[in-house]
Amino acid sequence: GAVVSQHPSRVICKSGTSVKIECRSLDFQATTMFWYRQFPKQSLMLMATSNEGSKATYEQGVEKDKFLINHASLTLSTLTVTSAHPEDSSFYICSARDLGRSSYEQYFGPGTRLTVT
Amino acid sequence: QKEVEQDPGPLSVPEGAIVSLNCTYSNSAFQYFMWYRQYSRKGPELLMYTYSSGNKEDGRFTAQVDKSSKYISLFIRDSQPSDSATYLCALNSGAGSYQLTFGKGTKLSVIP
Numbered sequence: 011g012a013v014v015s016q017h018p019s020r021v022i023c024k025s026g027t028s029v030k031i032e033c034r035s036l037d038f039q040a041t042t043m044f045w046y047r048q049f050p051k052q053s054l055m056l057m058a059t060s061n062e063g064s065k066a067t068y069e070q071g072v073e074k075d076k077f078l079i080n081h082a083s084l085t086l087s088t089l090t091v092t093s094a095h096p097e098d099s100s101f102y103i104c105s106a107r108d109l110g111r112s113s114y115e116q117y118f119g120p121g122t123r124l125t126v127t
Numbered sequence: 128q129k130e131v132e133q134d135p136g137p138l139s140v141p142e143g144a145i146v147s148l149n150c151t152y153s154n155s156a157f158q159y160f161m162w163y164r165q166y167s168r169k170g171p172e173l174l175m176y177t178y179s180s181g182n183k184e185d186g187r188f189t190a191q192v193d194k195s196s197k198y199i200s201l202f203i204r205d206s207q208p209s210d211s212a213t214y215l216c217a218l219n220s221g222a223g224s225y226q227l228t229f230g231k232g233t234k235l236s237v238i239p
Binding site for chain 2: 015016031042044052053054056059077086103105107113114115116117118119120121
């Protein structure tokens, strides 16, 4: 149980284009999902908290107009990197919190490696 | 002082050794403690979740929490090459905030 999927697992795009990453909780419902960014050999950096049916909360320094987050259902959140540039190349990971649990653990997706050329 | 301190390693041990991974924290508000394992180029996988001082065991893994010392540990018994990964501690203060505060992660290599 508690499986989170991400799609695509890897994407290469040209500078200036937009890329959408999907995060799905497969066997549980999640009112809250999180988006992280991870650079090589570094820990996870929280970008935003995604709440179903409401606007995402972005961490300081994260441009909300560049990283668009939509959480339209209890099992799906999407992150769109708009007008991507090479500096946006990174490993993006989502996580979800199980609505049916009162505990605080998060379940992570396998990650999406974005390369902007 | 950072909220959560974790030695990044790398840590190399021979197969079969007992591994001890540790985190210290400064904020006594943290009440929930997790350990995640992350293989290269993969998302973190939850290993252990605890919320009280003491030990919690799951197979070869034991999580230990000492709230008075603000110190948490993960022990791996009979370590295997497949345990080679980065281990992250993650803490939460509860009170309705679901965000996790992560350590930097310790990279572990178990040598056959």
